Amino acid sequence: MVDSNFPAPLCGVDEAGRGPLAGPVVAAAVILPARQIPAGINDSKKLTEKTRARLYAEIRACAVVGIGVVEPEEIDRLNIYWATMKAMTLAVDAVTAALGQAPAHVLVDGNRLPRWDYSATPIVGGDAKSLAIGAASIIAKHRRDTLMIAAAELYPAYGWASNKGYGSAAHLAALREHGPTPLHRRSFAPVAQCDLAL
Template sequence: MPGLTHEKRCLPPVAGVDEAGRGPLAGPVVAAAVILPPWGVPRGIDDSKKLTAPTRADLCRRLHDCAIVGVGIVEPGEIDTLNIYWATMKAMTLAVDAVAAILGCAPGHVLVDGNRLPRWGYAATPIVGGDALSRSIAAASIVAKHTRDTIMIAAAESYPHYGWHANKGYGAPQHLAALREHGPCPLHRRSFAPVAQAVLAL
Protein backbone atom coordinates (compact mmCIF):
# COMPACT_ATOMS: atom_id res chain seq x y z
CA MET A 1 0.00 0.00 0.00
CA PRO A 2 1.26 3.54 -0.69
CA GLY A 3 2.92 5.07 2.34
CA LEU A 4 3.87 8.52 3.61
CA THR A 5 7.64 8.35 3.16
CA HIS A 6 7.67 11.02 0.45
CA GLU A 7 5.26 13.25 2.34
CA LYS A 8 7.42 13.17 5.48
CA ARG A 9 10.37 14.57 3.50
CA CYS A 10 8.42 17.67 2.45
CA LEU A 11 7.32 20.92 4.01
CA PRO A 12 3.66 20.52 5.01
CA PRO A 13 0.94 20.70 4.02
CA VAL A 14 1.67 18.28 1.17
CA ALA A 15 -0.68 17.89 -1.77
CA GLY A 16 -0.65 14.76 -3.89
CA VAL A 17 -1.66 15.20 -7.54
CA ASP A 18 -2.72 12.73 -10.21
CA GLU A 19 -4.82 12.76 -13.37
CA ALA A 20 -7.26 10.53 -15.20
CA GLY A 21 -8.22 10.49 -18.83
CA ARG A 22 -5.14 11.11 -20.95
CA GLY A 23 -5.83 8.20 -23.28
CA PRO A 24 -9.58 8.22 -24.04
CA LEU A 25 -11.03 9.40 -27.34
CA ALA A 26 -13.80 11.37 -25.62
CA GLY A 27 -14.48 13.36 -22.50
CA PRO A 28 -12.33 15.62 -20.35
CA VAL A 29 -9.00 15.08 -18.70
CA VAL A 30 -9.43 15.38 -14.93
CA ALA A 31 -6.81 16.03 -12.27
CA ALA A 32 -7.16 16.01 -8.52
CA ALA A 33 -5.05 17.41 -5.70
CA VAL A 34 -5.48 16.01 -2.20
CA ILE A 35 -4.04 17.08 1.14
CA LEU A 36 -4.66 14.29 3.63
CA PRO A 37 -5.52 15.12 7.24
CA PRO A 38 -3.04 14.20 10.01
CA TRP A 39 -5.55 11.67 11.34
CA GLY A 40 -8.79 10.06 10.24
CA VAL A 41 -7.49 9.05 6.80
CA PRO A 42 -9.71 6.35 5.27
CA ARG A 43 -8.23 2.88 5.12
CA GLY A 44 -7.67 1.18 1.80
CA ILE A 45 -6.22 4.09 -0.18
CA ASP A 46 -4.28 2.66 -3.11
CA ASP A 47 -3.55 3.24 -6.78
CA SER A 48 -7.02 3.75 -8.27
CA LYS A 49 -6.34 1.16 -10.98
CA LYS A 50 -6.12 -1.53 -8.29
CA LEU A 51 -9.53 -0.72 -6.80
CA THR A 52 -13.04 -1.62 -7.86
CA ALA A 53 -15.44 1.12 -8.96
CA PRO A 54 -17.58 0.82 -5.79
CA THR A 55 -14.48 1.04 -3.60
CA ARG A 56 -13.26 4.11 -5.48
CA ALA A 57 -16.67 5.74 -5.10
CA ASP A 58 -16.73 5.10 -1.35
CA LEU A 59 -13.17 6.32 -0.83
CA CYS A 60 -13.77 9.40 -2.98
CA ARG A 61 -16.76 10.34 -0.83
CA ARG A 62 -14.80 9.81 2.36
CA LEU A 63 -11.83 11.81 1.07
CA HIS A 64 -14.09 14.75 0.25
CA ASP A 65 -15.35 14.54 3.83
CA CYS A 66 -11.97 14.46 5.58
CA ALA A 67 -9.32 15.91 3.24
CA ILE A 68 -8.68 19.12 1.32
CA VAL A 69 -9.56 18.26 -2.27
CA GLY A 70 -9.21 20.25 -5.47
CA VAL A 71 -10.27 19.12 -8.94
CA GLY A 72 -9.22 20.48 -12.34
CA ILE A 73 -11.12 19.63 -15.53
CA VAL A 74 -10.12 20.42 -19.12
CA GLU A 75 -12.77 19.75 -21.74
CA PRO A 76 -12.28 18.07 -25.14
CA GLY A 77 -12.28 21.30 -27.17
CA GLU A 78 -9.41 22.68 -25.11
CA ILE A 79 -7.59 19.35 -25.29
CA ASP A 80 -7.71 19.68 -29.09
CA THR A 81 -6.39 23.24 -28.86
CA LEU A 82 -3.60 22.65 -26.34
CA ASN A 83 -2.83 18.95 -27.04
CA ILE A 84 -3.30 16.30 -24.36
CA TYR A 85 0.05 16.90 -22.65
CA TRP A 86 -0.53 20.59 -21.99
CA ALA A 87 -4.20 19.99 -21.22
CA THR A 88 -3.10 17.55 -18.51
CA MET A 89 -0.64 20.09 -17.13
CA LYS A 90 -3.43 22.69 -17.05
CA ALA A 91 -5.81 20.30 -15.24
CA MET A 92 -3.14 19.64 -12.60
CA THR A 93 -2.54 23.35 -12.17
CA LEU A 94 -6.28 24.01 -11.77
CA ALA A 95 -6.49 21.25 -9.14
CA VAL A 96 -3.64 22.66 -7.06
CA ASP A 97 -4.95 26.20 -7.49
CA ALA A 98 -8.26 24.98 -6.05
CA VAL A 99 -6.49 23.51 -3.01
CA ALA A 100 -4.50 26.71 -2.56
CA ALA A 101 -7.74 28.71 -2.63
CA ILE A 102 -9.17 26.54 0.15
CA LEU A 103 -5.96 26.85 2.20
CA GLY A 104 -5.60 30.56 1.56
CA CYS A 105 -1.98 29.95 0.58
CA ALA A 106 0.15 27.61 -1.51
CA PRO A 107 0.70 24.05 -0.27
CA GLY A 108 4.07 23.54 1.37
CA HIS A 109 4.94 20.99 -1.31
CA VAL A 110 3.23 19.17 -4.18
CA LEU A 111 3.92 15.54 -5.11
CA VAL A 112 2.97 14.79 -8.72
CA ASP A 113 2.56 11.40 -10.31
CA GLY A 114 4.82 11.13 -13.36
CA ASN A 115 8.16 12.47 -14.51
CA ARG A 116 7.26 16.06 -15.40
CA LEU A 117 5.76 19.07 -13.67
CA PRO A 118 3.46 21.82 -14.90
CA ARG A 119 4.89 25.31 -15.32
CA TRP A 120 3.76 26.71 -12.01
CA GLY A 121 5.14 28.48 -8.96
CA TYR A 122 4.56 25.63 -6.51
CA ALA A 123 7.40 23.73 -4.82
CA ALA A 124 6.93 20.27 -6.29
CA THR A 125 8.48 16.87 -6.96
CA PRO A 126 7.52 14.43 -9.72
CA ILE A 127 7.41 10.76 -8.72
CA VAL A 128 7.28 8.07 -11.37
CA GLY A 129 4.72 5.49 -10.28
CA GLY A 130 3.72 7.85 -7.49
CA ASP A 131 0.20 6.44 -7.20
CA ALA A 132 1.75 3.22 -5.89
CA LEU A 133 4.28 4.97 -3.63
CA SER A 134 2.65 8.06 -2.12
CA ARG A 135 -0.61 7.89 -0.18
CA SER A 136 -1.45 11.49 -1.12
CA ILE A 137 -0.97 10.79 -4.83
CA ALA A 138 -2.97 7.57 -4.52
CA ALA A 139 -5.79 9.53 -2.91
CA ALA A 140 -5.66 12.02 -5.79
CA SER A 141 -5.77 9.17 -8.30
CA ILE A 142 -8.97 7.89 -6.68
CA VAL A 143 -10.66 11.29 -6.78
CA ALA A 144 -9.57 11.99 -10.36
CA LYS A 145 -10.67 8.62 -11.71
CA HIS A 146 -14.00 8.50 -9.89
CA THR A 147 -14.78 12.08 -10.90
CA ARG A 148 -14.04 11.39 -14.56
CA ASP A 149 -15.89 8.06 -14.59
CA THR A 150 -18.94 9.80 -13.14
CA ILE A 151 -18.80 12.43 -15.89
CA MET A 152 -18.59 9.78 -18.61
CA ILE A 153 -21.40 7.65 -17.17
CA ALA A 154 -23.61 10.75 -17.13
CA ALA A 155 -22.58 11.59 -20.71
CA ALA A 156 -23.52 8.06 -21.81
CA GLU A 157 -27.16 8.92 -21.18
CA SER A 158 -27.00 11.54 -23.95
CA TYR A 159 -24.81 9.47 -26.29
CA PRO A 160 -25.70 5.82 -25.51
CA HIS A 161 -24.38 4.16 -28.66
CA TYR A 162 -20.71 4.77 -27.75
CA GLY A 163 -20.87 2.57 -24.64
CA TRP A 164 -19.29 5.12 -22.34
CA HIS A 165 -21.03 3.67 -19.30
CA ALA A 166 -18.61 0.76 -19.70
CA ASN A 167 -15.57 2.05 -21.63
CA LYS A 168 -15.49 5.62 -20.20
CA GLY A 169 -14.48 7.01 -23.58
CA TYR A 170 -11.54 4.70 -24.30
CA GLY A 171 -11.17 3.10 -27.72
CA ALA A 172 -13.08 -0.10 -26.95
CA PRO A 173 -14.58 -2.07 -29.87
CA GLN A 174 -18.12 -0.78 -29.25
CA HIS A 175 -16.87 2.80 -29.12
CA LEU A 176 -14.85 2.47 -32.33
CA ALA A 177 -17.74 0.78 -34.14
CA ALA A 178 -20.11 3.56 -33.08
CA LEU A 179 -17.62 6.17 -34.25
CA ARG A 180 -17.57 4.56 -37.69
CA GLU A 181 -21.36 4.31 -37.83
CA HIS A 182 -22.44 7.59 -36.20
CA GLY A 183 -19.35 9.76 -36.38
CA PRO A 184 -18.09 11.84 -33.45
CA CYS A 185 -20.18 13.88 -31.02
CA PRO A 186 -19.26 17.17 -29.30
CA LEU A 187 -17.47 15.31 -26.49
CA HIS A 188 -14.98 13.60 -28.82
CA ARG A 189 -11.36 14.71 -29.04
CA ARG A 190 -11.04 15.47 -32.74
CA SER A 191 -7.25 15.71 -32.56
CA PHE A 192 -7.06 12.01 -31.64
CA ALA A 193 -6.42 9.79 -34.69
CA PRO A 194 -9.44 7.43 -34.51
CA VAL A 195 -11.78 10.40 -34.16
CA ALA A 196 -10.07 12.35 -36.94
CA GLN A 197 -10.37 9.31 -39.20
CA ALA A 198 -14.07 9.02 -38.40
CA VAL A 199 -14.56 12.68 -39.36
CA LEU A 200 -12.82 12.12 -42.72
CA ALA A 201 -14.97 9.07 -43.38
CA LEU A 202 -18.24 11.03 -43.05
Protein backbone atom coordinates in the same frame (compact mmCIF):
# COMPACT_ATOMS: atom_id res chain seq x y z
CA MET B 1 5.04 5.76 1.63
CA VAL B 2 7.14 8.80 0.78
CA ASP B 3 4.81 11.48 2.14
CA SER B 4 6.63 11.85 5.47
CA ASN B 5 9.78 12.94 3.58
CA PHE B 6 8.12 16.23 2.56
CA PRO B 7 6.85 19.26 4.49
CA ALA B 8 3.20 19.76 5.37
CA PRO B 9 0.72 20.70 4.16
CA LEU B 10 1.58 18.22 1.42
CA CYS B 11 -0.56 18.09 -1.72
CA GLY B 12 -0.78 15.03 -3.98
CA VAL B 13 -1.79 15.40 -7.64
CA ASP B 14 -2.88 12.87 -10.25
CA GLU B 15 -4.98 12.84 -13.40
CA ALA B 16 -7.43 10.58 -15.20
CA GLY B 17 -8.32 10.51 -18.85
CA ARG B 18 -5.21 11.12 -20.91
CA GLY B 19 -5.87 8.22 -23.28
CA PRO B 20 -9.62 8.19 -24.04
CA LEU B 21 -11.09 9.28 -27.36
CA ALA B 22 -13.91 11.20 -25.68
CA GLY B 23 -14.52 13.25 -22.58
CA PRO B 24 -12.39 15.57 -20.47
CA VAL B 25 -9.07 15.09 -18.77
CA VAL B 26 -9.56 15.47 -15.01
CA ALA B 27 -6.91 16.18 -12.39
CA ALA B 28 -7.27 16.17 -8.62
CA ALA B 29 -5.16 17.69 -5.88
CA VAL B 30 -5.54 16.39 -2.32
CA ILE B 31 -4.17 17.38 1.08
CA LEU B 32 -4.97 14.57 3.50
CA PRO B 33 -5.52 15.21 7.21
CA ALA B 34 -2.69 14.45 9.64
CA ARG B 35 -4.78 11.77 11.37
CA GLN B 36 -7.65 9.41 10.56
CA ILE B 37 -6.77 9.02 6.90
CA PRO B 38 -9.28 6.70 5.18
CA ALA B 39 -8.06 3.11 5.03
CA GLY B 40 -7.45 1.44 1.68
CA ILE B 41 -6.08 4.37 -0.35
CA ASN B 42 -4.08 3.01 -3.30
CA ASP B 43 -3.55 3.48 -7.01
CA SER B 44 -7.13 3.94 -8.28
CA LYS B 45 -6.56 1.42 -11.09
CA LYS B 46 -6.04 -1.31 -8.46
CA LEU B 47 -9.40 -0.62 -6.78
CA THR B 48 -12.89 -1.71 -7.75
CA GLU B 49 -15.42 0.88 -8.86
CA LYS B 50 -17.36 0.33 -5.62
CA THR B 51 -14.26 0.83 -3.46
CA ARG B 52 -13.30 3.97 -5.41
CA ALA B 53 -16.78 5.41 -4.85
CA ARG B 54 -16.58 4.74 -1.09
CA LEU B 55 -13.09 6.22 -0.79
CA TYR B 56 -14.08 9.21 -2.92
CA ALA B 57 -16.76 10.09 -0.38
CA GLU B 58 -14.46 9.45 2.59
CA ILE B 59 -11.62 11.53 1.14
CA ARG B 60 -13.96 14.42 0.23
CA ALA B 61 -15.27 14.37 3.81
CA CYS B 62 -11.88 14.73 5.51
CA ALA B 63 -9.39 16.25 3.04
CA VAL B 64 -8.81 19.50 1.17
CA VAL B 65 -9.62 18.64 -2.45
CA GLY B 66 -9.26 20.58 -5.70
CA ILE B 67 -10.38 19.35 -9.11
CA GLY B 68 -9.35 20.62 -12.55
CA VAL B 69 -11.29 19.70 -15.70
CA VAL B 70 -10.20 20.42 -19.27
CA GLU B 71 -12.81 19.69 -21.93
CA PRO B 72 -12.24 18.01 -25.32
CA GLU B 73 -12.32 21.22 -27.35
CA GLU B 74 -9.44 22.61 -25.27
CA ILE B 75 -7.60 19.27 -25.39
CA ASP B 76 -7.69 19.54 -29.18
CA ARG B 77 -6.45 23.12 -29.05
CA LEU B 78 -3.62 22.60 -26.52
CA ASN B 79 -2.82 18.87 -27.09
CA ILE B 80 -3.33 16.28 -24.38
CA TYR B 81 0.00 16.91 -22.64
CA TRP B 82 -0.60 20.62 -22.07
CA ALA B 83 -4.27 20.01 -21.30
CA THR B 84 -3.18 17.62 -18.55
CA MET B 85 -0.74 20.17 -17.18
CA LYS B 86 -3.52 22.78 -17.16
CA ALA B 87 -5.91 20.43 -15.33
CA MET B 88 -3.25 19.78 -12.67
CA THR B 89 -2.61 23.50 -12.25
CA LEU B 90 -6.34 24.21 -11.90
CA ALA B 91 -6.60 21.49 -9.25
CA VAL B 92 -3.71 22.82 -7.14
CA ASP B 93 -4.95 26.39 -7.57
CA ALA B 94 -8.31 25.26 -6.15
CA VAL B 95 -6.59 23.70 -3.13
CA THR B 96 -4.58 26.89 -2.62
CA ALA B 97 -7.79 28.95 -2.72
CA ALA B 98 -9.47 26.61 -0.20
CA LEU B 99 -6.45 26.71 2.14
CA GLY B 100 -5.84 30.41 1.78
CA GLN B 101 -2.18 29.62 1.06
CA ALA B 102 -0.10 27.44 -1.24
CA PRO B 103 0.72 23.90 -0.10
CA ALA B 104 4.21 23.56 1.37
CA HIS B 105 4.99 20.99 -1.32
CA VAL B 106 3.24 19.21 -4.19
CA LEU B 107 3.85 15.61 -5.27
CA VAL B 108 2.81 14.87 -8.86
CA ASP B 109 2.36 11.41 -10.31
CA GLY B 110 4.64 10.98 -13.34
CA ASN B 111 7.92 12.40 -14.54
CA ARG B 112 6.90 15.95 -15.55
CA LEU B 113 5.67 19.03 -13.72
CA PRO B 114 3.44 21.83 -14.95
CA ARG B 115 4.98 25.27 -15.41
CA TRP B 116 4.02 26.71 -12.04
CA ASP B 117 5.53 28.38 -8.99
CA TYR B 118 4.65 25.61 -6.53
CA SER B 119 7.43 23.71 -4.78
CA ALA B 120 6.96 20.26 -6.33
CA THR B 121 8.43 16.84 -7.03
CA PRO B 122 7.39 14.39 -9.77
CA ILE B 123 7.20 10.75 -8.71
CA VAL B 124 6.92 7.96 -11.29
CA GLY B 125 4.36 5.45 -10.03
CA GLY B 126 3.49 7.94 -7.32
CA ASP B 127 -0.08 6.71 -6.87
CA ALA B 128 1.36 3.57 -5.24
CA LYS B 129 4.15 5.38 -3.33
CA SER B 130 2.29 8.36 -1.83
CA LEU B 131 -1.01 8.35 0.04
CA ALA B 132 -1.67 11.92 -1.10
CA ILE B 133 -1.15 11.01 -4.77
CA GLY B 134 -3.15 7.79 -4.31
CA ALA B 135 -6.02 9.83 -2.89
CA ALA B 136 -5.79 12.24 -5.83
CA SER B 137 -5.88 9.33 -8.27
CA ILE B 138 -9.12 8.08 -6.66
CA ILE B 139 -10.74 11.53 -6.76
CA ALA B 140 -9.74 12.15 -10.39
CA LYS B 141 -10.81 8.73 -11.66
CA HIS B 142 -14.13 8.66 -9.84
CA ARG B 143 -15.02 12.20 -10.91
CA ARG B 144 -14.15 11.50 -14.54
CA ASP B 145 -16.03 8.18 -14.55
CA THR B 146 -19.09 9.95 -13.12
CA LEU B 147 -18.91 12.59 -15.86
CA MET B 148 -18.69 9.92 -18.58
CA ILE B 149 -21.61 7.91 -17.13
CA ALA B 150 -23.71 11.09 -17.25
CA ALA B 151 -22.54 11.80 -20.82
CA ALA B 152 -23.55 8.26 -21.82
CA GLU B 153 -27.18 9.22 -21.23
CA LEU B 154 -26.86 11.94 -23.89
CA TYR B 155 -24.96 9.71 -26.35
CA PRO B 156 -25.94 6.10 -25.53
CA ALA B 157 -24.57 4.54 -28.74
CA TYR B 158 -20.92 4.82 -27.68
CA GLY B 159 -21.02 2.73 -24.49
CA TRP B 160 -19.36 5.35 -22.29
CA ALA B 161 -21.01 4.01 -19.13
CA SER B 162 -18.72 1.00 -19.44
CA ASN B 163 -15.74 2.13 -21.57
CA LYS B 164 -15.56 5.70 -20.11
CA GLY B 165 -14.59 7.07 -23.52
CA TYR B 166 -11.64 4.73 -24.15
CA GLY B 167 -11.27 3.15 -27.57
CA SER B 168 -13.06 -0.14 -26.98
CA ALA B 169 -14.25 -2.18 -29.97
CA ALA B 170 -17.85 -1.10 -29.33
CA HIS B 171 -16.86 2.56 -29.06
CA LEU B 172 -14.84 2.43 -32.30
CA ALA B 173 -17.70 0.68 -34.09
CA ALA B 174 -20.13 3.37 -32.92
CA LEU B 175 -17.71 6.07 -34.07
CA ARG B 176 -17.60 4.54 -37.54
CA GLU B 177 -21.39 4.24 -37.68
CA HIS B 178 -22.49 7.52 -36.08
CA GLY B 179 -19.42 9.77 -36.32
CA PRO B 180 -17.96 11.92 -33.54
CA THR B 181 -19.98 13.78 -30.91
CA PRO B 182 -19.07 17.18 -29.41
CA LEU B 183 -17.39 15.25 -26.58
CA HIS B 184 -14.95 13.45 -28.89
CA ARG B 185 -11.33 14.58 -29.15
CA ARG B 186 -11.04 15.35 -32.84
CA SER B 187 -7.25 15.62 -32.70
CA PHE B 188 -6.98 11.93 -31.70
CA ALA B 189 -6.30 9.72 -34.71
CA PRO B 190 -9.28 7.28 -34.49
CA VAL B 191 -11.69 10.22 -34.21
CA ALA B 192 -9.99 12.25 -36.93
CA GLN B 193 -10.16 9.24 -39.28
CA CYS B 194 -13.91 8.96 -38.69
CA ASP B 195 -14.28 12.68 -39.34
CA LEU B 196 -12.53 12.25 -42.70
CA ALA B 197 -14.64 9.21 -43.59
CA LEU B 198 -17.93 11.06 -43.14
